[in-house]
Amino acid sequence: MTDIAAIARQKPVQAALASFTSQLDEIIDLIIQVQQIPAPTFAEGQRAHFVAQQFATAGLVDVQEDDLHNVYGRFPGTNSHLPPVILSAHTDTVFPQETDLTIRQENGSIYGPGIGDNSTGVAGLITLAKSLWAHGLHPAADLWFVANVGEEGMGDLRGMRAVVQRFGSNGRYIVVEGGIFGFVCHQAIGVRRFRLDFQAPGGHSWGSFGRTSAIHVMSHLIAAIDQIKVPESPRTTYNVGVVQGGQSINSIAQSASLWLDLRSEDVIALQALETQVRQLAADLQVRFPEAAVTFTLVGDRPAGSIPRDALLVTWAEAALRQVGREKIEYFAGSTDTNIPLSQGIPGVCVGLARSANVHRLDEYLDPSDLPAGLGQLLLLTLAASGM
Numbered sequence: 001m002t003d004i005a006a007i008a009r010q011k012p013v014q015a016a017l018a019s020f021t022s023q024l025d026e027i028i029d030l031i032i033q034v035q036q037i038p039a040p041t042f043a044e045g046q047r048a049h050f051v052a053q054q055f056a057t058a059g060l061v062d063v064q065e066d067d068l069h070n071v072y073g074r075f076p077g078t079n080s081h082l083p084p085v086i087l088s089a090h091t092d093t094v095f096p097q098e099t100d101l102t103i104r105q106e107n108g109s110i111y112g113p114g115i116g117d118n119s120t121g122v123a124g125l126i127t128l129a130k131s132l133w134a135h136g137l138h139p140a141a142d143l144w145f146v147a148n149v150g151e152e153g154m155g156d157l158r159g160m161r162a163v164v165q166r167f168g169s170n171g172r173y174i175v176v177e178g179g180i181f182g183f184v185c186h187q188a189i190g191v192r193r194f195r196l197d198f199q200a201p202g203g204h205s206w207g208s209f210g211r212t213s214a215i216h217v218m219s220h221l222i223a224a225i226d227q228i229k230v231p232e233s234p235r236t237t238y239n240v241g242v243v244q245g246g247q248s249i250n251s252i253a254q255s256a257s258l259w260l261d262l263r264s265e266d267v268i269a270l271q272a273l274e275t276q277v278r279q280l281a282a283d284l285q286v287r288f289p290e291a292a293v294t295f296t297l298v299g300d301r302p303a304g305s306i307p308r309d310a311l312l313v314t315w316a317e318a319a320l321r322q323v324g325r326e327k328i329e330y331f332a333g334s335t336d337t338n339i340p341l342s343q344g345i346p347g348v349c350v351g352l353a354r355s356a357n358v359h360r361l362d363e364y365l366d367p368s369d370l371p372a373g374l375g376q377l378l379l380l381t382l383a384a385s386g387m
């Protein structure tokens, strides 16, 4: 088994690890450069173009941007017969194009929308590529660096779906998130998202009183969903995140809609939850025959996992310890790792630094752990590539 400590003892590796501290200011500059380019989900092109230039400058070969604006670049390994290691970070953010991306620095932290999630992850990949060349490190397997689109919101992991389709089951996936240093994710929760549309005859609030209202029927369903007892283990959740509908205060609503997010650590439990919701909707239609409810699937992130003692997970953990991190936390999440894990392909998601207020305008990055986070990523990459 690959020994992380032995890799870390090698002189060039030590030099690379040290460079993450000595070059911290430049690395932070790069993070900010990435962050300054708007990249809402479905409009990642401008940021992708910048990353492609950076990949080429960092010495990666076969740099290419696909139709979705996924950016690929290869660091050639010494043994072309080995399955590749795919290192990915998502380029998209939850912030609309017009968001003010101005940053401010305070108490050593950097505030700015998207600074941790995931400008730090993207800049981390570029930094890793540069340091492999700079320190003459030679992984055995090819490393594919990928800056992918579509991780957030309604992106539904479309970028990563294309990446996994490209490389197939052949390979190991290391997904990099900027803000979760100390965490290792090897368990992908399943997510099913729906838009539910309610139709009803409606009418005048006074003159047609008693006719079925789409909003009232929808409210019955929300109240019923709220009564569902979900298991604590496997952790299973529901949320109605958005509601819309109605025409005016004095109209009985003809239409309404809600956005529903269902999640579980377990495929079967997720299916059971969805079945319950569909049954509640069917019951309502019996009760309100004039109403109609339709389900549209708008997001489907499949569940999957590899065991805690899988090689990738043990390397990620050993690499964290090697860079001085005592406390290691495992989490089940919805990340790009869902796609390989759900297909039985090994994958793990790791972080680079600490960030907070993620998905908010006052998001900030505390870069103090960043050298250790990059160190973990380097050691994990070298172990996974069979150095």
Ligand SMILES: [Zn+2]
Pocket: 090, 117, 118, 151, 177
């Ligand atoms: Zn993210």
